Each structure stands twice: as C-alpha cells, then as structure tokens.
Amino acid sequence: MTTAKPPVVSIRNLTKIYGNGFKALKGVDLDIREGEILALLGPNGAGKTTMISIVCGLVNPSGGQVMVGGHDVVRDFRETRSMIGLVPQELTTDQFETVINTVTFSRGLHGKSKNPALIEQILKDLSLWEKRDNMLRELSGGMKRRVLIAKALAHEPRILFLDEPTAGVDVTLRRDMWQVVEKLRATGVTIILTTHYIEEAEEIADRVGVINAGELLLIEDKTTLMKKLGAKQLRLELTHPLEVVPPGLEAFDLKLVDDGNALVHDYAADETHGNGHESRIAALMKALSAADVPLGDISTHQSSLEDIFVKLIGERA
Amino acid sequence: MSVQKFNFEAVKSIYFFEMARMRRTLLQSVISPVITTSLYFIVFGTAIGSRIQEVGGVSYGSFITPGLIMLTLLTQCISNGSIGIYFPKFTGTIYELLSAPVAMAEVLIGYVGAAASKGLIIGLIILATASFFVDIHIAHPFMMAVFLVLTAVTFSLFGFIIGIWAKNFEQLNIVPMLVVPPLTFLGGSFYSIDMLPPFWQAVSHFNPVLYLVSGFRWSFYEIADVNPVVSLGMIGLFLVICLSILAWIFRTGYRLRS
Numbered sequence: 001m002t003t004a005k006p007p008v009v010s011i012r013n014l015t016k017i018y019g020n021g022f023k024a025l026k027g028v029d030l031d032i033r034e035g036e037i038l039a040l041l042g043p044n045g046a047g048k049t050t051m052i053s054i055v056c057g058l059v060n061p062s063g064g065q066v067m068v069g070g071h072d073v074v075r076d077f078r079e080t081r082s083m084i085g086l087v088p089q090e091l092t093t094d095q096f097e098t099v100i101n102t103v104t105f106s107r108g109l110h111g112k113s114k115n116p117a118l119i120e121q122i123l124k125d126l127s128l129w130e131k132r133d134n135m136l137r138e139l140s141g142g143m144k145r146r147v148l149i150a151k152a153l154a155h156e157p158r159i160l161f162l163d164e165p166t167a168g169v170d171v172t173l174r175r176d177m178w179q180v181v182e183k184l185r186a187t188g189v190t191i192i193l194t195t196h197y198i199e200e201a202e203e204i205a206d207r208v209g210v211i212n213a214g215e216l217l218l219i220e221d222k223t224t225l226m227k228k229l230g231a232k233q234l235r236l237e238l239t240h241p242l243e244v245v246p247p248g249l250e251a252f253d254l255k256l257v258d259d260g261n262a263l264v265h266d267y268a269a270d271e272t273h274g275n276g277h278e279s280r281i282a283a284l285m286k287a288l289s290a291a292d293v294p295l296g297d298i299s300t301h302q303s304s305l306e307d308i309f310v311k312l313i314g315e316r317a
Numbered sequence: 318m319s320v321q322k323f324n325f326e327a328v329k330s331i332y333f334f335e336m337a338r339m340r341r342t343l344l345q346s347v348i349s350p351v352i353t354t355s356l357y358f359i360v361f362g363t364a365i366g367s368r369i370q371e372v373g374g375v376s377y378g379s380f381i382t383p384g385l386i387m388l389t390l391l392t393q394c395i396s397n398g399s400i401g402i403y404f405p406k407f408t409g410t411i412y413e414l415l416s417a418p419v420a421m422a423e424v425l426i427g428y429v430g431a432a433a434s435k436g437l438i439i440g441l442i443i444l445a446t447a448s449f450f451v452d453i454h455i456a457h458p459f460m461m462a463v464f465l466v467l468t469a470v471t472f473s474l475f476g477f478i479i480g481i482w483a484k485n486f487e488q489l490n491i492v493p494m495l496v497v498p499p500l501t502f503l504g505g506s507f508y509s510i511d512m513l514p515p516f517w518q519a520v521s522h523f524n525p526v527l528y529l530v531s532g533f534r535w536s537f538y539e540i541a542d543v544n545p546v547v548s549l550g551m552i553g554l555f556l557v558i559c560l561s562i563l564a565w566i567f568r569t570g571y572r573l574r575s
Contacts, residue, residue, distance in 0.1 A: 111419050
C-alpha cells in the first residue's frame with residue numbers, strides 16, 4: 001500500500017509521430033510528483049521538447065494520454081493549461097512590446113484578472129523591475145530569458161516547465177534563476193526542466209529522467225541514481241615514485257599511475273558503508289600504513305551524472 | 318466534455334494588446350490610409366471628377382466615396398487580420414496562445430475584433446475626410462453601419478485565414494496587394510457597372526467586391542448595381558464561408574498545432 005499523493009502529471013504510453021513520419025516519442029510513461037524538481041536529460045532530438053509540448057498543448061499527441069492534476073490535457077485543456085507555466089527553449093519575444101505589458105498580457109491570456117502587485121513582485125524577483133518600460137528588443141538575451149520566465153509565472157502556475165532554461169545564459173542569471181526556482185519550490189510549485197548541462201540537474205534536481213530516441217531510459221531519485229551507478233576512485237599521491245605496488249597491498253586491487261607517482265583504487269559508491277564489518281577503505285588505510293607507503297596526499301572522486309549519462313546513452317546506442 | 322467557461326479575460330487581453338499596437342503604429346495604420354484616400358479624392362473627385370457628368374444623379378466625387386471607403390476597409394481589415402495572427406507565428410510567441418487556456422474561438426474573437434475595430438475606425442475617419450472634399454448624404458445610416466460592420470468582420474476573418482495560411486511575408490501580402498485592388502477597381506468603386514459592355518457586366522457579377530460596394534453605396538444614395546438585399550445576402554455568404562474555413566482550421570490544427 002502506498003499513501004503517496006497522486007502524481008501531478010501522469011503520462012501514459014505517450015506517442016508522437018510527426019507528419020514526416022518521424023517518431024519523436026515511442027510510448028513514454030512518466031509520473032511527476034507534486035512539488036518535486038525533475039530534470040529531464042537527453043541529447044538533441046531525444047523527444048524532451050516534444051513531450052513538454054504535448055503536456056502544454058503546443059503539439060497534439062498521436063497516442064496515449066496525459067493527465068495534469070487529474071484532468072486530460074486534450075479534453076480539459078482549460079483546467080490543465082491554467083495550472084501550467086511554460087518557458088520555451090527559443091527566445092521568442094514580441095520585440096516592440098514593453099516588459100510590463102507583455103508580462104501583464106500573459107496573465108490576462110490565462111484568464112486571470114489584473115494583479116499589478118504580483119507582476120511587480122515577479123519582475124523584482126527576476127531583476128526586471130528597472131527595465132519594465134523598456135521594449136523587449138532593447139534587452140540582452142539573458143534579460144529576454146528573464147522576461148520569458150516572468151511571463152510563465154504571471155498566472156501563478158502550479159507546474160512550471162523550463163525547456164533548456166540556461167542555454168546561453170550567464171552565471172548571474174543562472175544563480176538568479178535557481179533562486180527563483182528554489183523560492184517556487186518552497187511554495188509547492190512542481191518544476192520540470194530539460195537540460196544538456198548535467199551539473200545543473202546534479203545541483204538542483206530531486207529526480208532525474210533520461211530520454212533518448214523517444215524513450216524514457218530511466219527515472220530515479222538523483223541520490224539513488226548516483227549511488228547505484230556512480231563509481232568512486234581513491235587516489236593516493238606519493239612523495240616519491242614507486243616501481244611496483246608494495247607487498248602487503250596485493251589484495252586491494254591498486255594500480256600505479258603517472259610513472260609511479262600515484263596509486264589509484266576503484267570501488268563502487270555503495271561500498272563505503274561497511275554493512276556491519278570494516279569497510280574496504282578502512283582496511284586499505286591500515287594496510288597502507290603497515291606497508292610504509294610514502295603517502296603525500298589522498299583524494300576521492302565520485303563519477304558525475306555526466307559520466308553516468310554518457311555511459312547510459314552509449315550502452316543503448 | 319467538461320464544463321468550459323468562456324475565457325473573457327483572454328479575449329480582452331488580446332483585443333487591447335492588438336489595439337495598443339495600432340496606437341503605437343499610428344502613422345502607418347491610420348495616417349497613411351487617410352492620406353492615400355485624400356489623394357484619390359483630390360485626383361478623381363475634384364480634378365478629374367469635375368469634368369465627369371453625374372452618375373446616377375450624384376456628383377462623381379460623391380459617387381466614388383463609398384467605394385473608396387470599401388477599398389480602404391477591405392485592405393485594412395485583411396492586412397490587420399492577417400498580421401495579427403501571422404506575427405506571433407513568425408516571431409514564435411504563438412507558443413503562448415497555444416499553451417494558454419484559451420479556445421481558438423476566443424483567440425479569433427480577440428484578433429478579429431481588433432482588426433475589424435481598426436478597419437472601422439479608419440473607415441469612419443475616411444468618411445469624415447471625404448466630407449471635406451465632396452457632398453455626402455447618407456440615406457440609410459443604419460444599413461450603412463450594418464454593411465460597414467459586416468464587411469469589416471468578414472474581411473478581418475478572411476485576413477485571419479490568410480495569416481494562418483501564410484508561411485512568409487510574400488504570401489501574407491499577396492492577397493491585400495495583388496487581389497484586393499483589382500477586385501475593388503473592377504468592382505464598381507469608380508463607375509457604375511452599367512457603363513460596361515454586357516459581357517463585362519456579367520463577369521463583374523462574379524466579383525464579390527461588387528456586392529459590397531453596391532450595397533454600401535445604396536445606403537448612401539439609394540443607387541445600386543445589384544439589389545441591396547442580394548448584397549447583404551452575399552456578405553452573409555462570405556461570412557459563413559470564412560467561418561466554415563476557420564472551423565475546419567481549428568478542428569484540424571492546420572498550420573497551428575503539429
């Protein structure tokens with residue numbers, strides 16, 4: 001029995017075949033939990049944008065069903081689209097409009113009555129308030145990206161889709177954006193973002209989904225995923241080079257690298273907890289000191305999501 | 318079907334957003350058609366018209382006024398109606414219309430309402446301008462308003478269809494630039510079709526603009542090339558045709574949703 005809340009977005013056997021016969025989605029199933037930050041990773045053309053576009057109403061599905069907050073996205077589009085905010089991948093803006101007009105327009109389009117105080121707050125959060133009377137064509141690319149985010153937030157969505165929000169965005173904006181994301185998450189907004197930047201997913205996502213060639217390859221809690229697939233490496237820097245692995249250490253599968261200047265040991269991330277008995281690392285440390293190895297420094301490295309991702313896509317390719 | 322309520326806020330937002338665009342481009346959208354039409358009045362109405370005898374009992378300058386208003390109204394409504402929806406398609410901002418909780422019918426009312434309003438405003442300005450140059454007498458003000466509003470709405474709808482169909486600026490401009498002027502010039506804006514040889518009179522009856530100009534002129538001077546009831550019926554028919562095409566577009570998502 002599970003007492004978990006029903007998923008806020010539920011995608012079942014979703015398929016999309018474009019007019020030219022291209023199969024963009026081949027039967028995707030995905031449940032998005034209320035209040036989570038879900039990162040969807042995948043190479044270009046994997047089907048990420050198509051999937052988001054179907055949920056948001058930009059593209060008609062070829063088969064399957066998408067439910068948002070318990071409503072069908074095709075039949076009950078008014079209910080579902082009221083709940084959703086979308087920040088598109090392309091910087092599409094009405095060049096000759098002012099910032100405040102375009103953001104106010106977005107709110108009206110979603111059927112909400114005017115709320116200047118809310119619009120002001122959104123613009124201030126995104127450092128756009130000073131630019132409110134500027135025309136969009138006068139803004140830099142990063143500023144336009146902020147405007148698109150403000151537009152998506154203007155109708156107070158419960159679910160926010162960010163399609164590659166940080167493509168071509170500088171560090172300041174990225175930081176501002178993650179602050180806004182954190183603030184939204186605190187108010188219970190569910191956030192789905194697609195990205196090529198794996199460190200981004202690693203930094204802010206609760207769960208990570210990997211899409212490739214129209215299929216969802218996996219979806220997992222980020223920490224579980226990293227633990228399950230992540231390899232660790234211990235590196236021992238030596239004060240002077242060795243010719244061979246010192247006797248007494250054969251059992252530990254050590255390798256001499258960098259002309260004998262360092263020893264490395266590969267192990268799985270979930271080996272660190274000894275499961276009741278002494279962990280391998282602790283045993284190795286004792287053996288090292290017993291063998292009188294000329295130890296200079298120690299470092300460990302855990303494989304990043306990027307390594308995991310590349311490995312996963314590579315296996316299927 | 319779930320309970321669907323009309324998204325009035327969205328219609329209002331689109332309408333005023335579009336009307337604001339008109340204010341911003343005042344020179345292009347209002348002043349330019351007014352100047353063009355004034356030139357027609359000076360050349361055809363005053364300079365040449367003074368040497369032309371009366372047509373159907375009214376002076377030539379007065380005779381051409383309804384046709385000139387129609388010419389501008391058609392051109393303006395078609396281009397405003399098409400640009401309104403083509404521009405978001407071109408810039409990509411249409412994503413917002415498609416992902417908002419609005420039915421296409423509401424999008425249509427917003428855009429077409431704004432395009433027709435602009436057309437009407439310009440039409441009335443031209444009517445006012447014309448009264449400086451020639452004598453204007455409106456025999457049936459109510460019917461004049463009916464013809465004006467129906468034509469504005471119908472051709473804004475037609476423009477909207479072009480805006481959805483057009484894939485580039487050339488296609489967008491082809492109808493207002495290449496189709497409307499010949500139809501208007503040959504539709505009896507500047508002459509009564511009984512001045513034409515019989516063959517061309519018959520051909521003229523296939524020109525939809527003839528019915529608009531004729532009916533509209535009737536509401537001014539009670540002179541018409543075709544029965545005003547037929548004119549009204551034809552405008553109604555164009556309206557129904559445009560609405561049917563749009564109903565098909567919205568049902569299939571043609572050039573809007575892949």
